[in-house]
Amino acid sequence: MTSVLLPEITFPEGVCHFVATPIGNLGDVSLRALAVLAAADVVYAEDTRHTHRLLNRYDLKCRLASYHDHNKLKAVPEIIDRLKAGQKVVVVSDAGMPCISDPGFSLARRLLEEEMAWTVIPGPSSTLSALVLSGFSPDRFLFLGYLPRKKGKRSKFLTDALTEPGTVLLLESCHRITSTLEILAELAPGRILAIAREITKLHEETLRGTASDLLKVMTGRRLKGELVLVLQGLSAAGDLEE
Numbered sequence: 001m002t003s004v005l006l007p008e009i010t011f012p013e014g015v016c017h018f019v020a021t022p023i024g025n026l027g028d029v030s031l032r033a034l035a036v037l038a039a040a041d042v043v044y045a046e047d048t049r050h051t052h053r054l055l056n057r058y059d060l061k062c063r064l065a066s067y068h069d070h071n072k073l074k075a076v077p078e079i080i081d082r083l084k085a086g087q088k089v090v091v092v093s094d095a096g097m098p099c100i101s102d103p104g105f106s107l108a109r110r111l112l113e114e115e116m117a118w119t120v121i122p123g124p125s126s127t128l129s130a131l132v133l134s135g136f137s138p139d140r141f142l143f144l145g146y147l148p149r150k151k152g153k154r155s156k157f158l159t160d161a162l163t164e165p166g167t168v169l170l171l172e173s174c175h176r177i178t179s180t181l182e183i184l185a186e187l188a189p190g191r192i193l194a195i196a197r198e199i200t201k202l203h204e205e206t207l208r209g210t211a212s213d214l215l216k217v218m219t220g221r222r223l224k225g226e227l228v229l230v231l232q233g234l235s236a237a238g239d240l241e242e
Helices: 031-039 048-057 072-084 104-113 126-134 151-161 177-187 211-217 234-240
Strands: 016-019 042-045 064-066 089-092 118-121 141-146 167-171 193-197 205-209 227-231
Touching: 016 031, 016 104, 031 089, 031 118, 042 048, 042 072, 048 064, 064 072, 072 089, 072 104, 126 167, 126 193, 126 205, 126 227, 141 151, 151 177, 177 193, 177 211, 177 227, 193 211, 205 211
Parallel strands: 016 089, 016 118, 042 064, 042 089, 141 167
Antiparallel strands: 167 227, 193 205, 193 227
């Protein structure tokens, strides 16, 4: 348990607060994020057990409620009602920024429809961290979220992604990364890729090389945990493409 001196904040009535949370290392949370969490009447989280660990680390006592893909039809109207009643509502993701590959987007759309305000408490981002770790050009990049589960759709998705001039960032499951690398080995055998694993955690590492190179090393413990797949952009690949 860690106690910290939190900064004074203002919490405007009726304004929903989307708060970024650590992607691995609990020490990455900002003091402003902790202050907003501490001031909230209710904190909506994807997995309340996960968020509870963060709150315990900083000795925060917050009322938690669930908001995830499976209950958003019920949770979104509930959040809207709380905000209209003047309650201080915070929404967090399990890791990183709410709304980015996250059910928070449904709430943002509803807030827009209701002409209600929301704000962001910025913080850690797995995609931006992976972009820097990859060593690929940050001048132009495209985040495409999670890859499709079905192999055929994934192949079509990657075919399109490989035509992007700038760096491409993708989220992929450790259980499907081998299959995805096999597809990339066929589609673009010369393209340089990067896999950023366990970002901010004890076993963080970034692997770089062609899909065939990465298939050789993505084994054992590397097939566990969180990862971001980064594709070198077509303009940077140049004559590497076959």
